[in-house]
Amino acid sequence: MHADPQSVSGARPIIRVRHACKSFVPFKGRSVEAIRDLTFDVAASDYVAIVGPTGAGKSVLFDCLLGLKTLDSGTIQIDGTQVADYVRRKSGGIARIFQEDRLLPWLSATDNVALGLQIRGVPEKERRAQARDWLEKVGLGRFADALPSELSGGMRQRANIARAFAIRPDIILLDEAFSALDEITAMKLRSDFQTLAHAQKMTFLIITHSIEEAIFLGNRILVFGSPARLVHEIDVPPGAAEDRGLVDSIRAEIRQCISASGRDDIASRQA
Ligand SMILES: Nc1ncnc2c1ncn2[C@@H]1O[C@H](COP(=O)(O)OP(=O)(O)OP(=O)(O)O)[C@@H](O)[C@H]1O
Ligand SMILES: [Mg+2]
Incomplete structure (x- = not known):
């Protein structure tokens, strides 16, 4: 689905x-x-x-x-x-973006952005492609494989924005x-x-x-x-x-x- x-x-x-x-x-x-x-x-x-x-x-x-x-x-x-x-x-x-980032520290930026799609049953290849696309849109294309700890506060918030948009709320x-x-x-x-x-x-x-x-x-x-x-x-x-x-x-x-x-x-x- x-x-x-x-x-x-x-x-x-x-x-x-x-x-x-x-x-x-x-x-x-x-x-x-x-x-x-x-x-x-x-x-x-x-x-x-x-x-x-x-x-x-x-x-x-x-x-x-x-x-x-x-x-x-x-x-x-x-x-x-x-x-x-x-x-x-x-x-x-409805998606929500908080003040503090809610990224899972053990997942890459791509997998964090794909999380909402995973919950909705989007197949892995497709959800990772969509997640990378949203990371590009928020200017994080080069950091798709980075862990949250490797991103600045602003970059982490960009990843949160990508995650919110990815589920197309x-x-x-x-x-x-x-x-x-x-x-x-x-x-x-x-x-x-x-x-x-x-x-x-x-x-x-x-x-x-x-x-x-x-x-x-x-x-x-x-x-x-x-x-x-x-x-x-x-x-x-x-x-x-x-x-x-x-x-x-x-x-x-x-x-x-x-x-x-x-x-x-x-x-x-x-x-
Ligand atoms: N689960 C809860 N149990 C008891 N009281 C709560 C609970 N959640 C919120 N409150 C209380 O409800 C009131 C409103 O809280 P809320 O977090 O919505 O404020 P806010 O307008 O978002 O404030 P801020 O601008 O500081 O974030 C506060 O008095 C808070 O203590
Ligand atoms: Mg509040």
Whole structure:
């Protein structure tokens, strides 16, 4: 069985989050409210940046979008289907890229990138060919046989990006995927990721603490309060990242609504 690159309906996916609530009750102690009455939509081929205070439930939201955690109440639909049914129906429909790399240290770059295809039963020769192709696309063609320990942090993150694209997901979730890298490496990777995602007509959501990154990658910025709820939304016009004045005014807008929502961690980090 090969991964099916198309959604079952043939339509591009749309994410609909409605009145999502999620709390944790630790073994001892008080319960932690992670998501509170969160409602938003993601249209096909949207590029959505999510910013908000630390501990606001952003990563928990990604767990819920992947079906790894279930909501206490509310709903998440992807491509018109409840999230649990979507992930069952279409394994690999959503890929996630983390801040830290999740490569297996004993596998070559090729075998790491091929892992998702292996899980989906793609024959060895074909999955290795596809993996090498994706390594080429992310600029790691010469390092196909290298072990993760032989790659720099930026190169390892390139391999993670290749691994995410290799399964041809409908949606990619990036959880602070560029924030562990030095700024020069991060800029190049962001730009390369963007080029690939646009070429693949990929819907992506990125959680970031960098307002510059949100403006560069997002066509929409969702500003979360804590617990995760939508406190503000900004449409980012094309080319905004090159307009210093616009970047400053979006930054001020985000700072103001995060401060008004009661938490200003991100505002102070961006000072
Ligand atoms: N499995 C869990 N059990 C108990 N509490 C949890 C669990 N996972 C997350 N939480 C809590 O849920 C809240 C939201 O966590 P989450 O990791 O989503 O924050 P975040 O917005 O991603 O923060 P950051 O920007 O620092 O990554 C936190 O208070 C966290 O401690
Ligand atoms: Mg997080």
